[in-house]
Amino acid sequence: MDSKAPTDFTRLRRMHERGHYDRESIHAILDAANHCHVGHIINGRPVVIPTLHWRDGDEVFWHGSSASRMVRANGAGGEACLTATIMDGYVLARSGYNHSINYRSVMCFGTPRLVDDPDEKMAALKTFVERLFPGRWDALRPPNDYEVKATSVLAMKLTEASAKVRNAPPGDNPEDTSWPVWAGVLPVTTLAGAPQPDQFVTPGLIPPPTPQVEV
Amino acid sequence: MDSKAPTDFTRLRRMHERGHYDRESIHAILDAANHCHVGHIINGRPVVIPTLHWRDGDEVFWHGSSASRMVRANGAGGEACLTATIMDGYVLARSGYNHSINYRSVMCFGTPRLVDDPDEKMAALKTFVERLFPGRWDALRPPNDYEVKATSVLAMKLTEASAKVRNAPPGDNPEDTSWPVWAGVLPVTTLAGAPQPDQFVTPGLIPPPTPQVEV
Numbered sequence: 001m002d003s004k005a006p007t008d009f010t011r012l013r014r015m016h017e018r019g020h021y022d023r024e025s026i027h028a029i030l031d032a033a034n035h036c037h038v039g040h041i042i043n044g045r046p047v048v049i050p051t052l053h054w055r056d057g058d059e060v061f062w063h064g065s066s067a068s069r070m071v072r073a074n075g076a077g078g079e080a081c082l083t084a085t086i087m088d089g090y091v092l093a094r095s096g097y098n099h100s101i102n103y104r105s106v107m108c109f110g111t112p113r114l115v116d117d118p119d120e121k122m123a124a125l126k127t128f129v130e131r132l133f134p135g136r137w138d139a140l141r142p143p144n145d146y147e148v149k150a151t152s153v154l155a156m157k158l159t160e161a162s163a164k165v166r167n168a169p170p171g172d173n174p175e176d177t178s179w180p181v182w183a184g185v186l187p188v189t190t191l192a193g194a195p196q197p198d199q200f201v202t203p204g205l206i207p208p209p210t211p212q213v214e215v
Numbered sequence: 216m217d218s219k220a221p222t223d224f225t226r227l228r229r230m231h232e233r234g235h236y237d238r239e240s241i242h243a244i245l246d247a248a249n250h251c252h253v254g255h256i257i258n259g260r261p262v263v264i265p266t267l268h269w270r271d272g273d274e275v276f277w278h279g280s281s282a283s284r285m286v287r288a289n290g291a292g293g294e295a296c297l298t299a300t301i302m303d304g305y306v307l308a309r310s311g312y313n314h315s316i317n318y319r320s321v322m323c324f325g326t327p328r329l330v331d332d333p334d335e336k337m338a339a340l341k342t343f344v345e346r347l348f349p350g351r352w353d354a355l356r357p358p359n360d361y362e363v364k365a366t367s368v369l370a371m372k373l374t375e376a377s378a379k380v381r382n383a384p385p386g387d388n389p390e391d392t393s394w395p396v397w398a399g400v401l402p403v404t405t406l407a408g409a410p411q412p413d414q415f416v417t418p419g420l421i422p423p424p425t426p427q428v429e430v
Contacts, residue, residue: 046254085250094355139395180354
């Protein structure tokens with residue numbers, strides 16, 4: 001197991017028995033999550049922005065408009081915290097206090113770098129598309145210079161990261177287990193709906209499978 | 216329409232046509248989201264923590280362990296940014312650049328207050344449980360003093376908030392629409408799995424409906 005030592009920031013204080021610091025756990029949750037939330041400090045205030053992310057080796061990537069506040073904050077060397085969470089179920093206990101959720105989450109701290117080498121940026125964007133839709137990149141109308149310039153790609157090493165997982169029935173106090181109320185887990189998962197082709201699709205073309213749907 | 220003027224922080228810069236500042240839009244998305252991410256500044260660094268939230272009137276609430284870094288940061292008067300996002304689908308265009316997602320998100324800025332009046336705290340926790348599982352609070356083993364003290368409740372006025380929504384087919388460039396690749400929306404939604412009673416449930420008790428599942 002390829003483990004990372006927790007830092008003062010990633011060491012779990014609350015429910016530390018739920019913590020994982022190994023690379024495999026962190027990678028698996030990042031890969032399974034369909035989006036993430038990135039926190040920045042902008043003008044001294046916390047700002048949390050939802051976005052899609054992708055992983056390549058031991059780096060996590062995301063992208064944004066080159067003109068966005070988020071990209072400018074990171075381009076100026078600002079720190080970020082990227083958190084990806086998958087909610088797996090509501091955990092219903094016999095006391096309010098022991099209610100919980102089953103979930104998998106990853107929290108990554110670092111100072112992202114702007115991927116500004118044109119070849120690396122193009123390769124990163126290809127990885128983003130191919131991760132979601134294998135084979136799609138080469139089928140698309142190729143990017144033009146304007147599009148590549150208008151898109152900024154950020155990368156952050158997974159050197160200060162932790163995972164937190166709860167996957168269990170309710171943890172009721174022993175004296176509560178006979179309390180007459182239903183207790184257990186109400187699982188939730190992500191379901192793919194029927195693909196909705198737009199009005200221009202050439203008849204006969206078929207949609208790719210919906211990504212990150214656990215069936 | 217009960218509208219809020221955007222502040223310098225909530226006024227949308229990117230894709231501003233997707234922005235909504237009216238109370239109804241903000242409330243509806245907060246109510247539909249099954250969890251949120253709260254950003255804080257802790258020791259000068261951004262920290263983004265997933266949690267469940269609930270709304271009561273024009274305030275958003277969340278809770279945490281009284282001993283957590285998050286609660287201590289807020290108890291010390293720190294600012295927060297609460298962002299809740301519902302991903303509704305992958306939007307596949309004919310160029311990489313025009314790919315997108317359909318989503319509903321809300322971003323709320325403010326300085327949360329600790330709800331420390333015992334009656335108000337208890338009422339807030341009841342609202343939290345009842346929002347998810349109507350009728351459940353009175354069926355539970357009542358909270359004891361230790362549990363109430365160990366739980367902190369935070370509340371933040373929705374005075375500086377914005378919503379952002381995309382719900383549309385791909386926005387391809389007109390000259391791309393005949394490109395021979397499938398384009399459209401792959402919807403995703405949250406599905407409830409079969410309830411998993413724990414080993415102690417009295418036979419005959421039935422589970423409540425899974426919350427926030429759109430069917």
